[in-house]
Amino acid sequence: MKIFRDPITQFVLIGLLLVGLNHFWRGWQGEQGRTIVVSAAEIGRLEQIWAGTAGRLPTGEDRQQIIDQYVEEEALVREAERLGLGDGDTIIRRRLAQKMDFLVSDDAKADDPTDAELKRWFDDHRERFAAPEMRSFTHVYFSPEKHGSRIEADAQTALAKLRSGADWKSLGDPFIQKRSYAALPQREVTRLFGPEFAADLFKLDAGNWSEPIGSAYGLHLVRIEAIDSAAQAKFEPIRAEVLAAWQEEQRIEAKREAVEALIGNYKVVVEKSE
Structure with a gap:
């Protein structure tokens, strides 16, 4: 027919055809997006996760609950994606990056060396496996709350008594932890008293009462009872x-x-x- 040979008519018909195809394509995609397929492989994976948590294989009722939870989660995720709720969400970005990190880590495996x-x-790397130096010590504690601005002077007075032979148990203040420790490495002393106290303690020689040493708690007079030297592995x-x-x-x-x-x-x- 002559009308179909007209260029304008052909342009309009092609446009209508494209609109129709796009409509059907979007409709098919929408149907696909509205279909949640729970594959046998996915069920098997979910059952393994469930068994690892519960410590037993799932029963028929458990299995149905697993499937229901998966369908619920999948529906919520798809609706969230449709609404763009994940766009710019830092938590979601980090979670996706974490999952990708796990995938990369699984592939990054080392062969056995000779x-x-x-x-x-x-x-x-021998130093990584050496037994660290350890120290046993006793300390006399002075509380900042009790002594205030006189804490240094009071500690020095007690130090003079200790060096004259006084019983250490009769001096100082009660301490929240122990007053004697056996065979502690520096990292453990750091955990208990702080890094500055630990560094100072590991510079001391055995057998003598130290000058006042500060910690997160206050001041301490310390006597090293024994030094266990680092052992080569x-x-x-x-x-x-x-x-x-x-x-x-x-x-x-x-x-x-x-x-x-x-x-x-x-x-x-x-x-x-x-």
């Missing part, structure tokens, strides 16, 4: 521990390289703040 490789690595007795540490270091390095490779797929532009 005995020679592991031994060389141990020799280079030997390879064979702790080979399994060394292997685990080596594998962890290799895994961290492999993960770092994998993440850098992922970042390399992107162009990073940092805008200057005004």
